[in-house]
Every structure is written in structure tokens, then in C-alpha cells.
Amino acid sequence: MTAPFRTVANGDVLPRAELPRLELGAFREAVLGARSRGRRVSALFGVPEAAGLALYAVLADDDAGLLECASAALTEDAFPSMTPECHEVHLFERELAEQWGVVPTGHPWLKPVRFHPSYRPGHDAWDRTREAAPVVGVTDFFRVEGEEIHEVAVGPVHAGVIEPGHFRFQCHGEHVYHLEISLGYQHRGLERKLVGGPEKRTIHYMETLAGDTSVGHATAYCQLLEALGGRRATPRAYALRGIALELERLANHTGDLGALAGDVGFLPTASYCGRLRGDFLNMTALLCGSRFGRGLVRPGGVAFDVDDARTAELGRRLEAAARDVRNAAQLLWGAPTVMARFEDTGHVTAELAAKLGLVGPAARASGLRRDVRKTHPTGIFQLVHIPLSVAESGDVFARAYVRWLEIERSIDYVRSQLRELPAGAARRECPALAPECLAVSLVEGWRGEICHVALTDELGRFAAYKVIDPSFHNWTGLAMALRDQQISDFPLCNKSFNLSYCGHDL
């Protein structure tokens, strides 16, 4: 049997007519079969149609650097769940149920994801009426029963300056049997507003999907527009986007190392890295005036160019920060008290990470070789490769150490890019979008794979736009990492993942 998929590369476009429309059974078999052939689920989502709902799947073939796409029509309000055989789609199926009111029959954990009413009036996976709108945080939490079991509930308002989320621990003394994470507090209805675009606000939605990943998400979006418009950005724009993306990674990884140090009470690295994170953000501000890269990445290229003086200044600041980050990190690795807390805490095995479909540093820390810059490169990463940073132990130490390896490699990368900036324009006109097409765009954000999928209508506007932030894949990884840990290690485990609430909640 030939694979029922249509294969595209990252940042490519496909006429919707060429996309195989499978029977539901065949679609299911194809997705489950792809799993056994070593593919990852990058996206699984629904798009409303006249006859009901269309399901779309995008599977990543990391070895070949290709993406397999397929779709199926769903005329009933139920379909057999794929989760029991393919764990990594568990949240995608819950999202399908919540958004479109279809029931993945046999799903072991069918609860709301973001706590909003169904987008299709009259269709509800939980048979709720319009009046009985879902109440955030009110769901059927998993409970452990027993004489000495106690439940710890945290959030949505946390003790620090941090986004809202609700965590429930089932504990026996300090020992955590299970953690359940219930989000949705940041849900502001972004995906629905992208339909019918691009319009004035679209790029601003992209830059605020997850504010600390403005460059990553804006790059994924612009890559998609350029694919649909049939005109690539300029080489200089690719290089500047690459620099901005790596600066974003540097700022956040550095901040994470500092936060991890702070969490185990190792204040030198905590205070140095807090300052250094700001230094990297200020480098991004040197490029475009915004510490988060707002306004930099635009369709067709970048909105801000650099001259030699600015490039030299960036280089100078990079060297100073590189020296200090190395110094701060070496202190961390050299402190036995820190290592005693990092090692063997919050363990995620390679097998579990693969089952859950983890991405980014969390996946690489468990030994998975997943990095879009390496496996599905676009833009500057097609020309200049960046080594993969992998650790094996899957604990807090590994997640911290992978970040450090990436800091070193990103510094080298930015340094070399600054030296070899291609000449030419930093931006060009982006043509109108091709009608009736599908495009997929992946970018390796600092948390992992950012996946944007767009479908255009007959006028070249977005008929559907799907965003999958890396956190969507990874939140369950954090929940699993807490099993059989002490509850007092939760903050440390949490920071070792440092996931986005708003990127998940959209």
C-alpha cells in the first residue's frame, strides 16, 4: 500500500485539491501507522465544512526532513480515539472535542483544554447547553483515594510574577503520585480571529501568541505568507531573522539557567543570569527598538536593517555577554550543592518523551534528536547548520545542560552571521496569497517546534489557521516528570521546562 499522504517540505505550499481526502478509517490507520514508522504528530486539527468537520494531520518525518499531510471528512459527531494507541495526540483530540463538539470515543482523559464554549453551536462533546458555559478550572480531576492521601491545589494566581495556571497534586506526604495541570486562564480567542486574515492585526496576534517567542512565531507566520505568496524573503532578511531567533533563544536560555540557580538557592548565577538575560534582550532592542523583537520580522523580510556600526556594536555586546554567561554557567556546574539538586530530579525517559511527543530542549534532554533547525531547516539554517545539543539523562540537569550547550552554539552562530551578513535588501514585497492552498511552516523556537498551518480560501484569505506552540506538546511532560518526586521539587521541575501558558491557551 502506498502511503496515503501528500509530502511537503517545511515552508512549502500545496494546492488543497492535491491533498488526499481519506475515509476516516484510513485516516486513522495512516496516522497510527505513521507513528510506528517513526513519524511525529506536528499538528492534528479540525476545520468546519458544509458537511461537518474536516480533520487535518501533519506528521513530521525528521529523518527525511519532510512533512506528511492528509485529511478526512468527519460527518458524525464522534470518531474512535487514537490516543490509546498513540499518546501524543491526546491533547490534540481534547482540543478537537472542545472546539468542534466531536467526541473522540474511547479517549481516556476527555476534559476541556481551554474552557470555552464549542465553536459549532449545537455540537458539544460534553452535551453542555449554551447557558451552562464551561467554568475554567472546574473539571473532573484525577484523584487518588486513601487514608493518608492529600491533594494540593495551586493557582491560577501564583506567588510570583507568572502567568496563571492551575496545578493539582495527589500526594502522600511529600511524595507526588500524580500532578494534573489545568490551563485555559490565558485564553483570549486568537485562533478564531486569524480566520479571514491576513489583516491589520494579524502580525500583532502572531507577535503576542507567546510574547517571549515573538520572533519565533512571527518568523513562522512570515515563512507561511512567503510560501503562499510564492516569493521568498531576501538572503539578508534570512540572516537577520536567524540572528534575532538565536538572540531570543540566548535571552531565554540564560534567564532559565538563572531561574534554575535561584530555585536551588544558588544566588551568584541567579543574579548574573538575570542581568545577562536583559543584555541579550537589549541586543534585540538594538536591532529593532523592542526587547522582544516586536516589529522586526515582517512578511518579505525584516523591517529594520543594520549598518556596519550597528553590527560592530552587536558583536561587541555579544562578546561581553558571552564571557559573562560562560563565567556564570561554570560556577553553576562547579557547585556540588547545585548538582545534587539537579541530578535525578524530574526524570523523563527517552521512551516517555517520544510517546508524549515532546519537542525542543525538553526532548533533546531526554536524548531525542529533534530540532527543526537541523531536521527541517529553512532560511539561513539551510545554508549554515547549527549542531544539535543533546543530553541523555532526561532530568533537570539535562534540561539545564542542553540549554547551556545551546547558549554556546547560538553565540557562535550569531557571531558568524554578524561577520558574514549577505548584502542586498532586507525586505521585499510579499505578493497576494495563493487561493485554495495549504502551507505548513515550522520554526525551532527556544522552547521547541513552533508549527503554523494555514489553509486559504478561493480569495486567498485564511480559511483556517492553526498554531501549535511547543508548550502544547510539552505540558504533559512536566506533569509526568513530577511523578514519584517530592512536591518541594515542583518549582525546580517547572523551571526546567519553563513552558508558556499563553502559547498553550491562545
Place this chain on the structure above:
Amino acid sequence: MWRILFSRLKQGHRTAAYPVAAPALPDRLRGHPVVDPTRCPSGCQACVEACPTDAVRVDDQGLGLDLGRCLFCQECVSACPEGAIRYTTEHRMAARRREELVLRGAVLERAQALDAKMLRLFRRSLKLRQVSAGGCNACEADVNVLSTVVFDLGRFGIQVVASPRHADGLLITGPVTENMKLALQKTYDAVPPPKIVIAVGACAISGGPYAGHAEQHDGAGAVVPVDLFIPGCPPHPLTILDGLLALLDRLGPKRVAGAATSGSAMDTP
């Protein structure tokens, strides 16, 4: 221990001289915008049409720019054929009343300090509980930055605390999503009076990029009374700090640190 001490020497003293000295700001910073309605050709609506959040309006009073709705993007600047709108690197933009944020050609008035009674209570010690209510986490990140050694919020007696029961007020970010409304209300109710509320960022002032979405409430003002508005998307940390210090009357005439007016900010540390 010796290694730590050596590293301390290497890393150096990093706390900014602000507010005594002018702050180091990027030269491309999009700070306080300046609007010049005299340049507007009659009937031109280019900036209004370009603005993603209806921050720019032309009404019977002429051209107005609402800093509370502004995302500090470049759309209106690029759209204007006459250069009637431009950004400066001025970071000071806080205001006490919502309507003060609408620019009509002049420069924003400095935010008024609290009244004498409130200043007696809070001037030397202000404890804030931060509530994140549906934004994109950028405002939270730049509020967090104020606790690093560079800004060292603690030296002004301002601190973010873990419990609303320990707090003198709330610092709110995000447009207040439907799913955070109750949590925000409960947190506000838990703060003992007298209390103050500070809205940080376009979302918390007007809903920001999400203004008008059914899933949110167009800012903190829909749920709680706001005493200080700090615009930006996100505001620069110094914009937030300046707002807090202005509120507490901690910026005397000698200690008002404005934007560096001459030279390029590129050569600042």
C-alpha cells in the same frame, strides 16, 4: 567560595545609576510618540486606517493618539505621508487617568503622585501583588526584570509579594480574560484597603491587540478601579519603573531622569 568571589569581581557592579543619571535606552526605542496635527492634509485618514487597534483617531478635535490602545508598532508612522506622527526615545509615559493617555499634539503630563495620606503609607514601602490576566507574558517578563540587579526595585522600597494579604495594591497585566475575571476580582478583594491598582501594558489598559474579543474584558478597568496606567506593548522596564516612582513622588526635580537627548544610545553600556 573563592571562585564565587572571583566571579563577583569579574561580573562587576551592574546596578544602573537611574534615576540620578539618564537611562541607557536603545536608539530605535519606540517611546513617547509625538503627534503634529498641523501637518495633517485635510481629509487624510491614512494613519487611522493603518492602526491595528484604533489608537489613532481623527474626530472633531482633530488627530488624537491613544497611548492606552497603542501597540507602539510603526504602522501609522509608515502610513503618514507628512510625518505627522513620530516616535521619540522618551520612556516616561505613565498617567493617572485613562483620558490623559489620549495625545492631542502635546506631550503627556507627568503622572501625579498619590495624595498626602497615601504617600505617608506607601512612599517608602509599597508591596504589590502581580496578577497576570490573559496577556502574552511580555509585560510579566519586563516587570520581573525590575527585580534583577540592574534595576533593583528593592532599593526604592517597592517589592512584589506572594500574597494579596501582604500587598498594598495590585499590578495587573493582560486584558482580563473571561477565565481570569473571577480570580482577579477575588485577588483584589483580598487586598486590605487602602489599596492601589496599577495597569501595566496596552492589554491591561484597553485590551491591547485583543481589544473587542469576546473572550476578554478590554482591560483591568472593567473589573477594578485603576490608579495608574503604564502604556506600552510591552512597556520598557524603565517606563514601568518611572511610573511607579512618579506615583510615589520619588522623582524629585533633580532626580528626574529623562531620555538621553543627544548622541546615540548605541554607545551606552
